[in-house]
Amino acid sequence: MSEGLDRLAATLGVPATRLAPLEAYDDQQLDRFDDLVRGVMTAEDKAFDASLDEALKMVPKMLRGVVQRMLGGAR
Amino acid sequence: MTVLTSALEITKLAHEMHVDEAELAFLATTSPDDLRDLRGIVSHAMFSRHESRVKGLAAVSKKLPAAVTAKITEIAMGPMLSARVAAVMDPADAAKLAGHLKPEFLAELSVHLDPSRVEAIIAKLDQALVVDVGRRLLADGHVLTLARFTGVVGPETSLQVMDGASGAEILQVALFLDDTSVLDPLLAGLSDETLTEVVAATADQGEAAEALLATLSEDSRARIASLA
Numbered sequence: 208m209s210e211g212l213d214r215l216a217a218t219l220g221v222p223a224t225r226l227a228p229l230e231a232y233d234d235q236q237l238d239r240f241d242d243l244v245r246g247v248m249t250a251e252d253k254a255f256d257a258s259l260d261e262a263l264k265m266v267p268k269m270l271r272g273v274v275q276r277m278l279g280g281a282r
Numbered sequence: 283m284t285v286l287t288s289a290l291e292i293t294k295l296a297h298e299m300h301v302d303e304a305e306l307a308f309l310a311t312t313s314p315d316d317l318r319d320l321r322g323i324v325s326h327a328m329f330s331r332h333e334s335r336v337k338g339l340a341a342v343s344k345k346l347p348a349a350v351t352a353k354i355t356e357i358a359m360g361p362m363l364s365a366r367v368a369a370v371m372d373p374a375d376a377a378k379l380a381g382h383l384k385p386e387f388l389a390e391l392s393v394h395l396d397p398s399r400v401e402a403i404i405a406k407l408d409q410a411l412v413v414d415v416g417r418r419l420l421a422d423g424h425v426l427t428l429a430r431f432t433g434v435v436g437p438e439t440s441l442q443v444m445d446g447a448s449g450a451e452i453l454q455v456a457l458f459l460d461d462t463s464v465l466d467p468l469l470a471g472l473s474d475e476t477l478t479e480v481v482a483a484t485a486d487q488g489e490a491a492e493a494l495l496a497t498l499s500e501d502s503r504a505r506i507a508s509l510a
C-alpha cells in the first residue's frame with residue numbers, strides 16, 4: 208500500500224485494504240482525492256455547526272442548556 | 283450485475299461529495315463496482331462524523347411538539363442537517379414530522395438523504411406526499427436523487443412520480459438506478475408511447491444505455507422489439 212492510500216484511508220476511517228482498488232493511482236492523484244474529501248468534510252462541518260447554532264437560537268432560553276447537554280455540549 | 287459505466291458512478295460519487303465530477307475524472311479507470319464501494323465508504327465517513335450530535339438532535343426533537351420541531355427544522359436546521367437527523371430518528375416520529383414540513387423543503391432535504399437509511403420512514407409517509415416530493419425533484423432535474431429513491435419507494439409510486447415525464451428524463455432516472463431489478467416493473471407500467479420515447483432516447487447514451495437494456499427481462503426486450 209502506498210503512503211497516499213494510507214493517508215486517504217485514515218481520512219475516511221477505514222483500513223487501507225478497503226481501498227485496494229485505488230492502488231493503481233499514484234500518490235499525487237490519491238493526495239488530490241484526499242484533499243477533496245478533507246475539503247468536503249470541512250465544508251460540511253462548518254455548515255453543520257452553523258445549522259446547529261441557528262437551531263439552538265430557536266430553542267427557548269430556559270431549555271437551551273438542557274438541549275446543549277443533550278447534544279453533548281453542542282460544540 | 284451493474285449496468286452503470288464508471289462515468290455514471292463518478293457522477294454519483296461527485297453528487298455524494300458535492301464536488302464537480304471533473305475533479306474525479308481520474309477515477310475513470312476504476313470499475314463501477316469499486317466506485318460504488320468507494321461511494322459507500324465516503325458516505326459512511328461523512329455520516330459518522332457528526333453521528334453523536336445528530337442522535338442528540340433526534341432525541342431533542344422527540345421532546346418537542348412536531349409542529350415546533352418542524353418550524354426549527356425548516357427555518358434553522360436546513361436541508362443537510364435535517365437529512366442527517368431524519369436518518370437516525372424513530373421512523374414513526376420522522377413520518378409525523380414530515381407531515382408538518384412543506385413538500386418543497388422535503389424535496390430539498392431528499393437531495394441530502396441516503397434512501398437506504400430512511401426506508402422505514404418512507405414506508406410510513408402518505409403516498410400522495412411521496413409522489414408530490416418526487417415530482418418536485420423531477421421538475422428540478424434531480425434525476426440522480428430520484429433514481430436512488432426508486433428502489434426504495436417501489437415501481438408503483440415511481441410510475442406515479444414519472445407520469446408525464448419525457449422519455450429522456452425516464453431514461454436518466456433508469457441509468458442512475460442502484461438496483462436495476464426495479465427496471466422491468468417500471469417499464470411494464472409505461473405506455474407504449476412513453477416506452478418508445480425512452481428507447482429513442484437511448485441513442486444518445488451509448489454504452490451505458492446498451493448495458494441498461496441488456497439487464498432487462500426477455501419479456502421487456504420482446505416488448506421493446508415489437509415497438510420498433
